[in-house]
Amino acid sequence: MARRSSSSTQALLGLLTIQPMSGYDLGRLVRASIGHIWSESYGQIYPSLKRLAADGLVDCKTEKHKGRPDRRIYSITKKGREQLQQWLAVPPQPEIPRNEMLLKLFFGAQAPTHILIRNVEAMVETHGAVLQTLERTEHDAIDKNPQYPDAPYWKMAARFGQIEMKAHLQWAEETLRELRRLAKAQSAPAKAHTRRPHVNHKNASH
Amino acid sequence: MARRSSSSTQALLGLLTIQPMSGYDLGRLVRASIGHIWSESYGQIYPSLKRLAADGLVDCKTEKHKGRPDRRIYSITKKGREQLQQWLAVPPQPEIPRNEMLLKLFFGAQAPTHILIRNVEAMVETHGAVLQTLERTEHDAIDKNPQYPDAPYWKMAARFGQIEMKAHLQWAEETLRELRRLAKAQSAPAKAHTRRPHVNHKNASH
DNA sequence: GGGTGCATGTAATGGGTTACATGATTCT
DNA sequence: AGAATCATGTAACCCATTACATGCACCC
Numbered sequence: 001m002a003r004r005s006s007s008s009t010q011a012l013l014g015l016l017t018i019q020p021m022s023g024y025d026l027g028r029l030v031r032a033s034i035g036h037i038w039s040e041s042y043g044q045i046y047p048s049l050k051r052l053a054a055d056g057l058v059d060c061k062t063e064k065h066k067g068r069p070d071r072r073i074y075s076i077t078k079k080g081r082e083q084l085q086q087w088l089a090v091p092p093q094p095e096i097p098r099n100e101m102l103l104k105l106f107f108g109a110q111a112p113t114h115i116l117i118r119n120v121e122a123m124v125e126t127h128g129a130v131l132q133t134l135e136r137t138e139h140d141a142i143d144k145n146p147q148y149p150d151a152p153y154w155k156m157a158a159r160f161g162q163i164e165m166k167a168h169l170q171w172a173e174e175t176l177r178e179l180r181r182l183a184k185a186q187s188a189p190a191k192a193h194t195r196r197p198h199v200n201h202k203n204a205s206h
Numbered sequence: 207m208a209r210r211s212s213s214s215t216q217a218l219l220g221l222l223t224i225q226p227m228s229g230y231d232l233g234r235l236v237r238a239s240i241g242h243i244w245s246e247s248y249g250q251i252y253p254s255l256k257r258l259a260a261d262g263l264v265d266c267k268t269e270k271h272k273g274r275p276d277r278r279i280y281s282i283t284k285k286g287r288e289q290l291q292q293w294l295a296v297p298p299q300p301e302i303p304r305n306e307m308l309l310k311l312f313f314g315a316q317a318p319t320h321i322l323i324r325n326v327e328a329m330v331e332t333h334g335a336v337l338q339t340l341e342r343t344e345h346d347a348i349d350k351n352p353q354y355p356d357a358p359y360w361k362m363a364a365r366f367g368q369i370e371m372k373a374h375l376q377w378a379e380e381t382l383r384e385l386r387r388l389a390k391a392q393s394a395p396a397k398a399h400t401r402r403p404h405v406n407h408k409n410a411s412h
Numbered sequence: 413g414g415g416t417g418c419a420t421g422t423a424a425t426g427g428g429t430t431a432c433a434t435g436a437t438t439c440t
Numbered sequence: 441a442g443a444a445t446c447a448t449g450t451a452a453c454c455c456a457t458t459a460c461a462t463g464c465a466c467c468c
Contacts, residue, residue, distance in 0.1 A: 006454085006455070007304075007306050007309065008455080008456085010309075011309055014309070014312070014313040014316070017313065017315075017316060022419075022420090023419080023420075023421090024418070024419050024420075033312075034308075034309065034312055035303075036303055037303050037304075037305040037308040037309060037312070038303060038304060038305070038308075038309050039302045039303060039304065040456090041456065041457055041458080042419095042420085042421085042457095043421090043422085043423095043456070043457060043458070043459090044455080044456060044457080046420065046421055046422090047421085047422085050421095065418095065419090065464095066464095068418060068419065068463090068464065068465075069418080069419045069420055069421095069462085069463075069464080070419080070420080071418090071419070071420090072419090072420080081316070084313070084316055085316055085317060087310075088310050088313060088314075088316055088317040088321065089317065089318075089321050091324070091325055091328055092306040092307040092309075092310055092325060093306070094332050095304070095305060095306070095307075096245045096429095097241075097242055097243050097244060097245060098213075098243075098244060098245065098301070099243040099244070099301060100213050100298040100299070100301070101298040101301075102240075102243040102244075102363050102366055103213065103216075103217055103220070103240065103243055103244050103298075104293075104294050104298055105359055105362055105363060106220070106239075106240055106243070106359055106360060106362075106363045107220040107223065107290070107294060107359070108294075108356075108358075108359035108362070109223075109355045109356045109359055110220070110223060110287070110290055110291055110294055111291060111294040111295065115294065115295050118297070119297055119298060122297055126300050149315045150314075150315045152314075152384065152388060153311055153312055153313070153314035153315055154312060156311055156312075156314070156381050156384065157308050157311060157312045159377060159380065159381070160308055160374075160377050160381075163373050163374075163376060163377045164370065164373055164374070164377075166373070167369050167370055167372070167373030168366075168369075168370070170369060171365060171366050171369045171370075174365065175362050175365070175366075178358065178362065182358060212426085212427070214427080214428080228447075228448090229447080229448070229449090230446070230447050230448075246428095247428070247429055247430080248447095248448085248449085249428070249429060249430070249431090249449090249450085249451095250427085250428060250429080252448065252449055252450090253449085253450090256449095271446095271447090272436095274435090274436065274437075274446060274447070275434085275435080275436085275446080275447045275448055275449095276447080276448080277446095277447070277448090278447090278448080302456095302457095
């Protein structure tokens with residue numbers, strides 16, 4: 001019993017250390033608090049909570065409501081806290097990266113430049129928005145109650161997002177300059193016909 | 207026919223624009239060239255190639271070898287190029303983030319500080335190594351043949367990795383300072399007993 | 413009257429990793 | 441002698457998203 005402990009369920013367990021909550025609340029809290037480092041869908045949350053309850057890692061109390069459907073409020077148990085702590089002690093394995101935008105840019109020679117430019121510009125917009133949100137988050141939820149034991153860690157997570165977003169924006173600036181330069185060079189009459197050489201990709205660092 | 211076109215298969219298609227290759231080669235090339243932005247497992251690659259061949263997006267030639275198993279060399283077809291170009295034109299949807307290391311740090315109040323420090327330090331090491339690899343990649347594979355049509359795009363991808371890694375390292379420095387400060391404060395006799403206030407997480411930006 | 417939010421859940425589907433099987437060759 | 445590399449593939453499994461189903465309440 002209590003076999004599977006994916007980081008998904010652990011995330012829920014961790015959020016329940018803040019306060020008892022319903023599945024619906026958890027979904028919103030994930031987006032609001034750790035949306036830049038984690039995501040959960042309801043199709044994942046509700047079944048996970050059931051399993052957690054079955055394993056005795058959370059308790060469940062049902063709040064009756066007239067009209068509205070019942071709210072199931074979950075709270076973490078002692079056993080749940082222990083399991084969370086155990087999980088926290090396991091060194092996290094490095095990420096498996098999957099950045100579709102960059103993948104497409106990597107194959108950029110196969111696409112018209114204006115599309116690449118549009119994609120990078122779209123990224124600038126979304127990341128800019130995220131950055132603003134994070135700066136607000138840090139200010140609102142964290143700096144205002146520094147006595148809160150979670151505050152320093154939430155701040156670190158927010159700072160990570162900020163620093164990363166700024167780096168991405170910096171890269172985007174540099175890249176847009178280069179892309180526009182390439183676009184200009186393309187529209188100008190090509191002189192040197194660049195023929196694709198045969199490249200040896202075998203001798204690669206594994 | 208030719209329905210499914212996950213970004214996974216498109217990545218393979220894209221790599222085959224460089225030169226014809228076997229599934230095994232593709233696996234190694236993914237790690238070597240775009241390992242910091244993409245990953246593929248062989249359990250994914252081999253079936254994908256079969257589907258691509260069935261859909262007429264790639265051709266397959268079998269090279270016989272004595273002793274060794276046959277090599278199946280795949281090359282992209284005209285139809286394959288067209289599909290790739292179509293996919294490149296679709297604006298990439300924003301990433302769904304999943305950073306386990308940061309998630310654990312977010313729940314840092316539930317764990318002993320020395321473990322958090324160890325985790326961040328581990329990240330510094332791996333990311334430092336990746337950074338070096340990328341700097342070498344940029345220099346070796348790209349700067350040396352600037353006439354190669356893919357070169358500018360490969361460089362952009364490599365630059366992204368570099369900038370991101372540097373940002374992460376910068377964050378790690380700042381964070382390690384803070385964590386060590388917290389560790390010291392913890393080992394000192396606690397005076398003010400910080401009691402966890404009830405926080406309202408309902409009013410969150412969605 | 414219609415959209416949005418509250419609130420829970422299930423089923424279908426897809427995407428992807430891991431582990432296994434096989435077997436010769438080359439390096440240490 | 442034994443480990444790692446070359447080379448392909450399959451099956452089991454797991455994780456996760458999407459879409460669907462339900463139904464009241466509140467706001468415009």
